[in-house]
Amino acid sequence: xxxxxxxxxxxxxxxxxxxxxxxxxxxxxxxxxxxxxxxxxxxxxxxxxxxxxxxxxxxxxxxxxxxxxxxxxxxxxxxxxxxxxxxxxxxxxxxxxxxxxxxxxxxxxxxxxxxxxxxxxxxxxxxxxxxxxxxxxxxxxxxxxxxxxxxxxxxxxxxxxxxxxxxxxxxxxxxxxxxxxxxxxxxxxxxxxxxxxxxxxxxxxxxxxxxxxxxxxxxxxxxxxxxxxxxxxxxxxxxxxxxxxxxxxxxxxxxxxxxxxxxxxxxxxxxxxxxxxxxxxxxxxxxxxxxxxxxxxxxxxxxxxxxxxxxxxxxxxxxxxxxxxxxxxxxxxxxxxxxxxxxxxxxxxxxxxxxxxxxxxxxxxxxxxxxxxxxxxxxxxxxxxxxxxxxxx
Amino acid sequence: xxxxxxxxxxxxxxxxxxxxxxxxxxxxxxxxxxxxxxxxxxxxxxxxxxxxxxxxxxxxxxxxxxxxxxxxxxxxxxxxxxxxxxxxxxxxxxxxxxxxxxxxxxxxxxxxxxxxxxxxxxxxxxxxxxxxxxxxxxxxxxxxxxxxxxxxxxxxxxxxxxxxxxxxxxxxxxxxxxxxxxxxxxxxxxxxxxxxxxxxxxxxxxxxxxxxxxxxxxxxxxxxxxxxxxxxxxxxxxxxxxxxxxxxxxxxxxxxxxxxxxxxxxxxxxxxxxxxxxxxxxxxxxxxxxxxxxxxxxxxxxxxxxxxxxxxxxxxxxxxxxxxxxxxxxxxxxxxxxxxxxxxxxxxxxxxxxxxxxxxxxxxxxxxxxxxxxxxxxxxxxxxxxxxxxxxx
Numbered sequence: 145x146x147x148x149x150x151x152x153x154x155x156x157x158x159x160x161x162x163x164x165x166x167x168x169x170x171x172x173x174x175x176x177x178x179x180x181x182x183x184x185x186x187x188x189x190x191x192x193x194x195x196x197x198x199x200x201x202x203x204x205x206x207x208x209x210x211x212x213x214x215x216x217x218x219x220x221x222x223x224x225x226x227x228x229x230x231x232x233x234x235x236x237x238x239x240x241x242x243x244x245x246x247x248x249x250x251x252x253x254x255x256x257x258x259x260x261x262x263x264x265x266x267x268x269x270x271x272x273x274x275x276x277x278x279x280x281x282x283x284x285x286x287x288x289x290x291x292x293x294x295x296x297x298x299x300x301x302x303x304x305x306x307x308x309x310x311x312x313x314x315x316x317x318x319x320x321x322x323x324x325x326x327x328x329x330x331x332x333x334x335x336x337x338x339x340x341x342x343x344x345x346x347x348x349x350x351x352x353x354x355x356x357x358x359x360x361x362x363x364x365x366x367x368x369x370x371x372x373x374x375x376x377x378x379x380x381x382x383x384x385x386x387x388x389x390x391x392x393x394x395x396x397x398x399x400x401x402x403x404x405x406x407x408x409x410x411x412x413x414x415x416x417x418x419x420x421x422x423x424x425x426x427x428x429x430x431x432x433x434x435x436x437x438x439x440x441x442x443x444x445x446x447x448x449x450x451x452x453x454x455x456x457x458x459x460x461x462x463x464x465x466x467x468x469x470x471x472x473x474x475x476x477x478x479x480x481x482x483x484x485x486x487x488x489x490x491x492x493x494x495x496x497x498x499x500x501x502x503x504x505x506x507x508x509x510x511x512x513x514x515x516x517x518x519x520x521x522x523x524x525x526x527x528x529x530x531x532x533x534x535x536x537x
Numbered sequence: 538x539x540x541x542x543x544x545x546x547x548x549x550x551x552x553x554x555x556x557x558x559x560x561x562x563x564x565x566x567x568x569x570x571x572x573x574x575x576x577x578x579x580x581x582x583x584x585x586x587x588x589x590x591x592x593x594x595x596x597x598x599x600x601x602x603x604x605x606x607x608x609x610x611x612x613x614x615x616x617x618x619x620x621x622x623x624x625x626x627x628x629x630x631x632x633x634x635x636x637x638x639x640x641x642x643x644x645x646x647x648x649x650x651x652x653x654x655x656x657x658x659x660x661x662x663x664x665x666x667x668x669x670x671x672x673x674x675x676x677x678x679x680x681x682x683x684x685x686x687x688x689x690x691x692x693x694x695x696x697x698x699x700x701x702x703x704x705x706x707x708x709x710x711x712x713x714x715x716x717x718x719x720x721x722x723x724x725x726x727x728x729x730x731x732x733x734x735x736x737x738x739x740x741x742x743x744x745x746x747x748x749x750x751x752x753x754x755x756x757x758x759x760x761x762x763x764x765x766x767x768x769x770x771x772x773x774x775x776x777x778x779x780x781x782x783x784x785x786x787x788x789x790x791x792x793x794x795x796x797x798x799x800x801x802x803x804x805x806x807x808x809x810x811x812x813x814x815x816x817x818x819x820x821x822x823x824x825x826x827x828x829x830x831x832x833x834x835x836x837x838x839x840x841x842x843x844x845x846x847x848x849x850x851x852x853x854x855x856x857x858x859x860x861x862x863x864x865x866x867x868x869x870x871x872x873x874x875x876x877x878x879x880x881x882x883x884x885x886x887x888x889x890x891x892x893x894x895x896x897x898x899x900x901x902x903x904x905x906x907x908x909x910x911x912x913x914x915x916x917x918x919x920x921x922x923x924x925x926x927x928x929x930x
Contacts, residue, residue: 145640190780196599205593205667206622207910210917214785220799222780223918224628225620229599235617239632246638247538274598387583387615392607406613517600524603525616 148244149371149379150531152181152364153489158477159328160261161358166198170212170257173360173482177253178216181364182377185217188364189249192239193225194232194256194481196516197271201263212257229275230430231516232256233361233484234387234527240365241385241529250370256482257360268356272480276518289353291518292431293345299433300347302448307347309451311338313432314351314474316460321471323461323502328357328477351474352432359479361486380495383509384414384530390522403515403523404441411511411528412443419443422530423507424494425467426487428514429474435459435467442513442528461502469494469502484514488529495533508533541637542764542772543924545574545757546882551870552721553654554751559591563605563650566753566875570646571609574757575770578610581757582642585632586618587625587649587874589909590664594656605650622668623823624909625649626754626877627780627920633758634778634922643763648755649875661749665873668910682746684911685824686738692826693740695841700740702844704731706825707744707867709853714864716854716895721750721870744867745825752872754879773888776902777807777923783915796908796916797834804904804921805836812836815923816900817887818860819880821907822867828852828860835906835921854895862887862895877907881922888926901926 154176156169164172170193178185193209204211209223228235233256240252260268273287281291299305315335321327333351341349371379388410390403412418419442427442429435436450444465445453453459459467470476470490473483491510493499510531517524547569549562557565563586571578586602597604602616621628626649633645653661666680674684692698708728714720726744734742764772781803783796805811812835820835822828829843837858838846846852852860863869863883866876884903886892903924910917 199667200593200598203667205598205664206589206620207668207912207917210782210785210910210912214912219782219784221782222628222631222920223621223782224632224780227599227618227620228616235615238615239617242639242641243635245640246635248635248638271598274592274596275600387617389603389612389614389616391612392603517603519600519603519607524600527615 146245147368148241148382149366149368150363150382150488150492151366151371151376151379152177152183153492154180155326155361155486155489156359157326158357158359158479162262166202166204166208166257166259167211169259169358169360170255171216173257173362174212174216174253174255177362177364183364187251188218188221188253189251190221190243191218191223191253192236193223194236194485195225196227196229196232196258196481198258198260200271200274201260201267228525229516230428230480231484231514231525231527232481234514237363237485237488237529238385238387238527241382244365244367250367252365253362254365254485255360255362256485258479258481259358260356260479261358265356280519288430289348290345292433293348296347296433299437305436305451307339308335309436309455310352310432311335312454313429313435314338316454317468317472317474320461320469320502321475324470324476327471327475328355329475348431354430354473354478357477357479359477359482361482361489363485363488378496379534380492381532381534382529383532384411384528386410386414387525387527389525392520392522400522401437401441403526404438407513407526407528408442411530415530417509417530421509422465422511423509424469424491424504425465425511426470426490427467428483429468429472430478432474438513466504469499469504484527487512487514491531495531539638540761541634541775542759542761543756543775543881543885544759544764544769544772545570545576546885547573548719548754548879548882549752550719551750551752551872555655559595559597559601559650559652560604562652562751562753563648564609566650566755567605567609567646567648570755570757576757580644581611581614581646582644583614583636584611584616584646585629586616587629587878588618589620589622589625589651589874591651591653593664593667594653594660621918622909623821623873624877624907624918624920625874627907630756630878630881630922631778631780631920634775637758637760643760645758646755647758647878648753649878650753651872651874652751653749654751658749669912673912681823682741683738685826686741689740689826692830698829698844700732701728702829702848703745703825704728705847706822706828707731709847710861710865710867713854713862713895714868717863717869720864720868721748722868741824747823747866747871750870750872752870752875754875754882756878756881771889772927773885774925774927775922776925777804777921779803779807780918780920782918785913785915793915794830794834796919797831800906800919800921801835804923808923810902810923814902815858815904816902817862817884817897818858818904819863819883820860821876822865823871831906859897862892862897877920880905880907884924888924
């Protein structure tokens, strides 16, 4: 195995970006990553573009990666779009990692972009419902929101999780987002405010759901050979990069943790570490209950203890294992295919000690986890990365 | 570099498949490849699903790969959709190759599927127009058909290529397809018939354009270690697997060969071979002129000699370098994201000596090339594979 590092990260602000078209969102994120890395467009050997729902919204389904990179002068190299629903960005990073591992490339670009506003909310919601197997779910009204309602109810039934604990996830992530100028939402929430907000699908209220978001994010991965030769800026080492699918079953249980279990087992084994070694984590919570399930699935706390984990303050800044220091999907925003790459960006920022008021003191090991799609009781797929602060910083 | 082999191939019939939904098309192709390889679903370590236009047509944009593989019991492994317009299938094979090269996997599945009929021809044509940068082309009426008309005119102007020579590509590929029971069209054409057929965009007539097609194709790639351990069936060695993009430019020339030049240089270097070593080729001709340009771009003949190459019979069965022995995109059909994988299937079939009446006698080296998307005078991207008949056969 080759040693692989992240040396450049970039992102647009997440939120409503009426002045940027799809191409400009991608260009801006990639250009920022190139500048951050101190590399030229011609240094890039291969590029993976995460892109999931905006094709449906803006009628530009195909070759979006080529379109974004053309004006930056990135050409001749393989440019491939990857899609795994909400986790398209996580898989863009994973494919970049594998491409370097293959020995054929030394510098790989992973980026993701979406523009979800501008054609009406209904169009965006339509696009999102494609993340569930249409035949099994969407046609019966099981949109993502409705599914999260059922999952929340099941978790409450199985483990005694409370709606207040779910609200605490929303409040915590908004508090973190208030410290992140690139986050979509910065105004703090209260538990009372979350619980009395409009109901989406009982017991899930509006602030327990992620928003619709425009945004792009990019990361540049390099081999150790390239790192040494070019003296790259503030490299962060990738200790583990894994991908997995769930284990859908006709006898399904709505709140399955199997996808988390598979990817975290692979990831911890690859890194030679366990959940107690993680100093900071970026995980995917399109709904508050998902963050609680992720604590459990990744072993941050015992099964069923996720609600109490957030209540204890363990996952808050200042706690034992701060989670979603950038505000997470709920408050940084969820520009679908950009999310996984933005998570990597936050962990790299934390490893570099450059997170400013949201910095986790002394953080040396960070974890990124993202899931995408949903069918038959389990997320369709997931990626997990474990990053390490390197001695060069 | 590890040695990688193709050991299983499968495809549906290409054409109009009203009795199969999208999931069944994918399942059928993958199941056929598993049976062909003599492998079990649990042998697969990673899967890449090419899928380009059917999401737009059938409103199932996301997680199609997971949906296809679920009922076959392929789960827990990474399943990723890849898209590079018409070349999504070629890149699925390339990513499978890179995944094995990474050392993390020994068995990788590449498959592609589309269902383009069933929601009306206009819906399919709309979806196809997304393969061109919408801002630059589609909004000005430069659909794929119109673009091919302009490219044909330019090639005629530059090199003296004739419409009769273009018609010969259509006639030849239909003659080959008549020997392929899985091809969409089997009724032979005449040059007169092609020239007097309805005009699409001068000088391109209907039989010079590929049809709209339903279909799926799959290929299973394995490492040499796995091959030896499991005594895999009729393996065909991959000598080269490369990907590239074109070099779009504002000062563009409509009939650029740059994408072909880049991928063939990389591919021939990797294989240590040249165009004279190729015994049979599967190339992408969504329009007849593209096959003529491919002869030139891949060095099968000198630049500008493509029209005379087909006229000489060199690219026909029985000629010096038979091209598109399965009928090609024009007559096998173009189930967009399945095409690149079906091309690999045809070359594997030829290398195994199992192509029946369309077998190229003594073929030892075969080449696959596919391009996808179009912007500013060049195809967006391309993949090229060179395969070798192995001594095990």
